[in-house]
């Protein structure tokens with residue numbers, strides 16, 4: 001009998017630095033730009049206090065600060081970024097919400113909510129100016 005697979009916990013195999021790099025590539029395929037004014041004139045401003053891989057930036061055009069997760073669906077959610085990235089990966093493999101919930105040790109409602117948010121895109125839709 002070989003049940004080695006059951007001993008591997010996928011979240012422990014995931015690197016936070018790569019998760020943040022993945023988000024940067026997904027939201028800024030042409031390089032980091034300001035979520036407020038779309039300027040590419042950006043300087044790095046250190047790292048987040050609690051998440052060392054989360055890069056902070058300062059926009060030289062509008063002088064507003066933002067970070068890797070500003071205006072994304074990940075910013076206000078209690079799940080760590082690695083869970084989101086894995087969720088995206090499993091969606092690419094066409095796993096069901098039920099299977100994703102099992103793999104990531106989520107309850108089915110959380111998995112359902114996450115996959116439906118991810119399908120709408122990782123950057124939050126801005127309300128159109130009135």
Ligand SMILES: [Zn+2]
Pocket residue numbers: 034035036037038039059060061062063064
């Ligand atoms: Zn700006």
